[in-house]
Amino acid sequence: MTTTLITNARLIDPETGRDAPGWLRIKDGLIAETGTSGDPGPAERLVDAGGHCLAPGIIDLGVKVCEPGERHKESYASAGRAAAAGGVTTMVVRPDTQPAIDTPEVLEFALRRAAADSAVNVLAIAALTKGREGREMTEIGFLRDAGAVAFSDGDAVCTNAKVLARAMTYASSLGALIIAHPQDPSLSAGAAVTSGKFATLKGLPGVSPMAERMGLDRDIALIEMTGARYHADQITTARALPALARAKANGLDITAGTSIHHLTLNSLDVGDYRTFFKVKPPLRDEDDRMALIEALSSGLIDTISSMHTPQDEESKRLPYEEAASGAVGLETLLPAALRLFHSGQITLPRLFGALSFGPAKRLGLPAGRLAKGAPADLVLFDPGAPFVLDRFKLKSKSKNTPFDGARMQGRVLGTWVGGTRVHAP
Amino acid sequence: MSFTAKHLLGIETLPPAAITALLDRADHYVDLSRSDNKHGDALAGLTQINMFFENSTRTQASFELAGKRLGADVMNMAMQASSIKKGETLIDTAVTLNAMHPDLIVVRHPQSGAVDLLAQKVNCAILNAGDGKHEHPTQALLDALTIRRNKGRLHRLNIAICGDIAHSRVARSNIMLLGKMENRVRLVGPPTLMPSGVAELGVEVYDDMAQGLEGCDVVMMLRLQRERMDGGFIPSEREYFHRYGLDADKLSHAAPDAIVMHPGPMNRGVEIDGAIADDPRVSVIQEQVEMGVAVRMAAMDLLAQNLRAARAAQGAA
Numbered sequence: 001m002t003t004t005l006i007t008n009a010r011l012i013d014p015e016t017g018r019d020a021p022g023w024l025r026i027k028d029g030l031i032a033e034t035g036t037s038g039d040p041g042p043a044e045r046l047v048d049a050g051g052h053c054l055a056p057g058i059i060d061l062g063v064k065v066c067e068p069g070e071r072h073k074e075s076y077a078s079a080g081r082a083a084a085a086g087g088v089t090t091m092v093v094r095p096d097t098q099p100a101i102d103t104p105e106v107l108e109f110a111l112r113r114a115a116a117d118s119a120v121n122v123l124a125i126a127a128l129t130k131g132r133e134g135r136e137m138t139e140i141g142f143l144r145d146a147g148a149v150a151f152s153d154g155d156a157v158c159t160n161a162k163v164l165a166r167a168m169t170y171a172s173s174l175g176a177l178i179i180a181h182p183q184d185p186s187l188s189a190g191a192a193v194t195s196g197k198f199a200t201l202k203g204l205p206g207v208s209p210m211a212e213r214m215g216l217d218r219d220i221a222l223i224e225m226t227g228a229r230y231h232a233d234q235i236t237t238a239r240a241l242p243a244l245a246r247a248k249a250n251g252l253d254i255t256a257g258t259s260i261h262h263l264t265l266n267s268l269d270v271g272d273y274r275t276f277f278k279v280k281p282p283l284r285d286e287d288d289r290m291a292l293i294e295a296l297s298s299g300l301i302d303t304i305s306s307m308h309t310p311q312d313e314e315s316k317r318l319p320y321e322e323a324a325s326g327a328v329g330l331e332t333l334l335p336a337a338l339r340l341f342h343s344g345q346i347t348l349p350r351l352f353g354a355l356s357f358g359p360a361k362r363l364g365l366p367a368g369r370l371a372k373g374a375p376a377d378l379v380l381f382d383p384g385a386p387f388v389l390d391r392f393k394l395k396s397k398s399k400n401t402p403f404d405g406a407r408m409q410g411r412v413l414g415t416w417v418g419g420t421r422v423h424a425p
Numbered sequence: 426m427s428f429t430a431k432h433l434l435g436i437e438t439l440p441p442a443a444i445t446a447l448l449d450r451a452d453h454y455v456d457l458s459r460s461d462n463k464h465g466d467a468l469a470g471l472t473q474i475n476m477f478f479e480n481s482t483r484t485q486a487s488f489e490l491a492g493k494r495l496g497a498d499v500m501n502m503a504m505q506a507s508s509i510k511k512g513e514t515l516i517d518t519a520v521t522l523n524a525m526h527p528d529l530i531v532v533r534h535p536q537s538g539a540v541d542l543l544a545q546k547v548n549c550a551i552l553n554a555g556d557g558k559h560e561h562p563t564q565a566l567l568d569a570l571t572i573r574r575n576k577g578r579l580h581r582l583n584i585a586i587c588g589d590i591a592h593s594r595v596a597r598s599n600i601m602l603l604g605k606m607e608n609r610v611r612l613v614g615p616p617t618l619m620p621s622g623v624a625e626l627g628v629e630v631y632d633d634m635a636q637g638l639e640g641c642d643v644v645m646m647l648r649l650q651r652e653r654m655d656g657g658f659i660p661s662e663r664e665y666f667h668r669y670g671l672d673a674d675k676l677s678h679a680a681p682d683a684i685v686m687h688p689g690p691m692n693r694g695v696e697i698d699g700a701i702a703d704d705p706r707v708s709v710i711q712e713q714v715e716m717g718v719a720v721r722m723a724a725m726d727l728l729a730q731n732l733r734a735a736r737a738a739q740g741a742a
Binding site: 196198202204208273318319 | 437514515516534536537538539541542556557558559560594597620621622623625626
């Protein structure tokens with residue numbers, strides 16, 4: 001195995017909070033050494049970072065790759081290319097495929113496809129209940145043995161508290177992580193946007209932000225009851241944050257993520273029924289967005305995900321209520337997240353704390369840090385490089401990004417997975 | 426002329442001068458419609474297609490008559506019975522129709538924003554005849570014309586819009602139009618039928634009819650849209666009539682010369698007492714229907730002028 005030395009870099013290490021010039025040596029797929037000064041010594045391959053940022057690769061918790069079932073929307077090959085281009089070194093894929101990843105056999109299929117086609121690491125979340133129908137739990141033990149890193153029904157909220165409580169109890173005996181979508185589905189049924197002035201003006205059915213708080217409150221009660229390890233996939237409202245903070249203070253095993261879209265866009269961006277801005281849960285008010293950024297910098301929010309959800313043109317070119325939800329995000333996650341850095345709202349180490357280190361810590365992975373012995377999953381990027389996003393240049397098969405035509409900053413110059421360079425511009 | 430838009434999709438984007446221009450033109454067509462020779466030639470040679478994805482008798486008849494009085498070739502398409510049932514998408518339907526070179530397409534659709542979507546895909550003028558819970562611009566314009574002719578002005582009036590605001594596109598278009606023309610707009614109805622954030626639209630919100638109607642010059646009643654309701658918004662129709670139905674007692678709180686309006690079709694005994702609706706001293710409901718034809722003639726006339734001008738400019742270029 002060769003050694004690679006990346007010199008003249010700005011090292012961003014979320015674990016230690018370091019943001020300083022230095023060098024990094026890769027050996028046998030692992031980070032062998034980092035340093036800020038002195039002679040790094042010789043190496044077989046030398047990369048001059050040109051003073052740009054070197055950070056642990058992004059671990060994107062909750063990517064939808066449409067295999068099995070809808071490969072025309074996104075395959076492991078296309079998603080892998082998109083991830084590499086976006087600095088995502090690990091995709092943690094969602095089970096809301098067709099059929100759902102709810103048996104060891106389907107899981108094995110997905111992981112085999114991933115290993116064959118994807119240039120970046122792929123870990124899988126398995127369904128918590130069969131068919132994500134909220135009736136019977138899946139074979140959590142077998143699925144774990146087959147490689148599932150977490151269990152989730154995605155946005156199909158389990159309405160039967162007894163079923164969920166049992167699944168949580170069973171999962172906790174195995175130490176399995178449950179990822180849930182906090183939402184009261186009876187309150188949010190039929191909603192296309194967040195309720196309020198904008199929803200009323202546009203005549204679209206709205207959901208109160210309280211539906212998220214209610215869903216979270218219920219789940220917190222069940223965590224308290226069952227001792228489950230729990231991660232909320234997306235907290236998007238200011239109203240849910242105090243409940244989350246209390247649950248953490250009470251010592252429950254709970255973490256929470258949010259999506260990049262909820263951190264960088266708000267409900268008004270939908271404008272004249274632009275369906276590429278239709279995501280689930282719907283975009284929130286600016287007050288919510290500001291509260292989320294604050295929660296991110298304080299550490300109350302643990303992870304940022306792209307919630308990458310490919311949709312073809314046909315599912316989006318419909319009246320707003322009928323259009324499918326979701327946006328692609330693997331390639332725009334980093335430049336969108338850097339908006340928060342450029343606006344001075346968050347530091348780079350804290351940002352990567354949520355993009356890389358947070359998800360790694362929650363999943364028990366050794367990646368997500370620049371420590372000696374950690375996998376050499378890295379992203380080298382120029383945070384200031386400006387560009388205008390053209391959706392047709394995305395590597396994803398589906399082009400449904402809300403950032404089409406947006407001015408963005410942040411260009412990925414290199415992505416390494418296990419010491420191998422998988423992306424160069 | 427200050428109405429320069431290509432389409433009439435909603436009131437939201439219309440400047441006050443465009444509203445005035447439309448109403449002035451409509452006044453002219455009221456006179457024409459009352460004369461023995463009702464024929465104009467503003468739309469001669471043009472093709473008008475009425476695409477109604479949602480049942481409508483009154484609005485469709487009004488648009489059809491308006492087009493015919495101005496000499497257009499009018500075609501009605503009942504979209505519920507057509508290819509939509511065979512799975513064709515809205516955009517494909519629009520593109521197909523567009524290939525037949527229509528000049529004006531009048532669209533009603535049950536989904537908010539569907540008419541905007543359609544307008545992006547065709548190169549003729551689109552008139553929104555109601556999209557979901559979003560807008561119904563010609564209804565707001567005909568209401569404005571009725572008010573202007575009865576009150577002699579369309580500004581500095583106290584206007585109450587009452588009833589099922591949540592499900593009403595008529596209410597949204599009226600709130601915007603009457604606000605733009607600098608009236609004081611009040612919304613009156615049970616809180617379950619009041620959409621969230623509506624108070625931020627520059628209106629006053631009441632849940633009591635007597636307070637809401639106090640001193641009002643215009644009382645607009647809305648139909649209780651039972652077909653759009655997906656759950657219990659009110660306990661019963663009789664309780665609704667008792668608390669929110671317009672009767673002589675509640676109307677007595679309004680100004681002595683107040684007029685009563687209703688976009689129709691009415692649920693007598695639910696939102697309005699039949700005796701009020703039929704009282705020619707206060708009710709202008711029949712006049713609204715008449716104004717509807719005139720306003721639609723005006724809207725299509727001005728849109729056709731803009732369309733012809735745009736085509737001439739394109740030809741010259």
